[in-house]
Amino acid sequence: MPNPTAAMLVIGDEILSGRTRDSNMHHLAKRLTDHGIRLMEARVVADDHAAIVDAVNTLRARHDHLFTSGGIGPTHDDITADAIAAAFGVAITHRADAMALLQAHYDRAGQPFNDARQRMARIPDGAVLIDNPISTAPGFSLGNVHVMAGVPSIFEAMLAGLIPTLTGGAPLLSQSLRVNRGEGEIAADFGALAADFPDLSMGSYPFNVNGAHGTNLVIRGTDPARIDAAMTRLAALFG
Amino acid sequence: MPNPTAAMLVIGDEILSGRTRDSNMHHLAKRLTDHGIRLMEARVVADDHAAIVDAVNTLRARHDHLFTSGGIGPTHDDITADAIAAAFGVAITHRADAMALLQAHYDRAGQPFNDARQRMARIPDGAVLIDNPISTAPGFSLGNVHVMAGVPSIFEAMLAGLIPTLTGGAPLLSQSLRVNRGEGEIAADFGALAADFPDLSMGSYPFNVNGAHGTNLVIRGTDPARIDAAMTRLAALFG
Known part of the structure; x- marks a missing residue:
């Protein structure tokens, strides 16, 4: 059976103006190659509705997967989700599960969940959240199109969760724990835990929101009982 | 008069496999912005004849200029010159002036000017050497297509000679303001400001560097007075 094929679409004026140097394409290329998916082509387009729709429809028809980066934030130039909905001809609404995730996030941070932030819960109908x-x-993934953030650390964390779901094998599950400590502080214990569960994948993702910094620890695998066992150990260490 | 537009085509399996990280697109983007040429889109394709021909013909029709990088070396996978000739429907031959340049170069180096090296003198009919x-x-440049090497130092040196020969537009200017607030906090006011200046392009780029978290707000355009006016409003909002 031939390897699945893929394309990438990088979305953002800042790449084409030379303000920002894209790194997501290179990261994706390495991860796909490791995973046995062939990246066949890549494109960069501006924050332009028609350009995004056109590229999405061409590339999703040509390949098994299309990965996009950029344009899913809260500001007026973040138009990717609407363009994806238009490309598929589906509606886009503030989705309840995404609203709940974000509401809880901003409640924890003590920040208002305002209209701009609520824009980030607008998800095309039929999509699966990433x-x-x-x-x-x-x-989110809609059909074979996987829509991710442009900020490299977030793109990479989203992709780390997404890629194992593209094998066609057993579904990959994940649970996470948010810890108010830096990565350097928890690395030894977390690494030892990971060594005790070689069948699971464990990742740490530092965050820094308005001065509150810490690490999200994520455990991924295919056996829910094993993940529960690892989460119990994780909570005892850092909970 | 509107600024001239351009596209870039990066050619090479090594970019798509993740072995090499392209830097030419970012370099070109900066040089074109300085010269008043708008880079509207970019593509990366494999060392594949049909893929190159297709991309070249699409992009050269759409824009004032198309810049390519990669695939003009001496090995069997360097197929760019042939693909450009095919895209234009012209012949390609070992051209006398290119042969003479290379013959002298290898004579000076005391190295044989063998068949493989002579491949680098194959130039489509009607082209101007770079x-x-x-x-x-x-x-070489053929029509509005400028074909350059993939090795960054060589790409950059070729471009440095080429750019002054191209008609530019008004320089594309930008100013930015660094704000110690998240995107979600400034999105509404920033979006309203952008709506008041439809002739300018405004983008917001979150950052998180060594614990410092905030947003860079960037205003781009060709009229310095309009950019100044928008920056004054921006500073009043967030300064």
Whole structure:
């Protein structure tokens, strides 16, 4: 059976103006290659509705997967979710589960969950959310199109959760624990725990929101009982 | 008069496999912005004849200029020159002036000017050579398509010679303000400001560097007075 094929679409004026150097394409290329998926082509387009719709529809028809980065934040130039909905001809609404995730996130941070932040819960109908262990606002997969953030640390964390779901094997589950300590502080114990559960994948994602900094610890695997066992140990260490 | 537009085509399996991280797109983006040419889109394709021909013909029709990097070396996978010739429907031959340049170069180096090296003198009919001050093997311009090497130092040297020969537009200017607030906090006011200045492009870019968290707000345009006016409003809002 031939390897699945993929394309990437990088979305953002800041890449084309030279303000920002994209790193997500290179990261994706390495991860896909490791995973046996062939990245066949990549494109960069501006924050332009018609350009995004056109590229999405061309690339999703040509390949098994299309990965996008950029344009899913809270500001006026974040138009990716609407363009994806338009490309598929589906509606887009503030989705309840995404709203709940974000409401809880901003409640914890003691910040208002205002209209701009609520924009990040707008998800095209039929999509599956992609976990964002760093800043909560989710990505999503709609059909074979995987929509992720442009900020490299968030893109990489989203992709780390997404990639194992693309094998076609047993579904990969995850649970996470938010810890108010830096990565350097928890690394030894977390590493030892990971060594005790070689069948699970454990990742740590530092965050820093308005001065509150810490680490989200994520455990991924296919056996819910094993994940529960590891989470019990994790909570005893850092809970 | 509107600014000229451009596209870039990066050619090479090594970019798509993740072995090499492209830097030419970012370099070109900065140089074009300085020169008043708008980079509207970019693509990366594999060392695949049909993929190159297809991308070249799409992009050269859409924009004032198309810049390519990669695939003009001496090995069997360097197929760019042939693909450009095919895209334009012209012949490609070992051209006398390019042969002479390379013959002299290898004579000076005391190295044989063998068949593989002679491949680098194969230039589509009607092209103008682009000087290569580093390793002699020339690039070329055919119509509005500018074909350059993939090695960054050579790409950059070729571009440095080429850019002054291209008609630019008004310089694309930008100013930015660094704000110690999250995007979600400034989105509403920033979006309203952007709506008041439809002739300018405004983008927001969150950062999180060594515990410092905030947003860079960037205003781009060609009229310095309009950018100043918008920056004054921006400073009043968030300064």
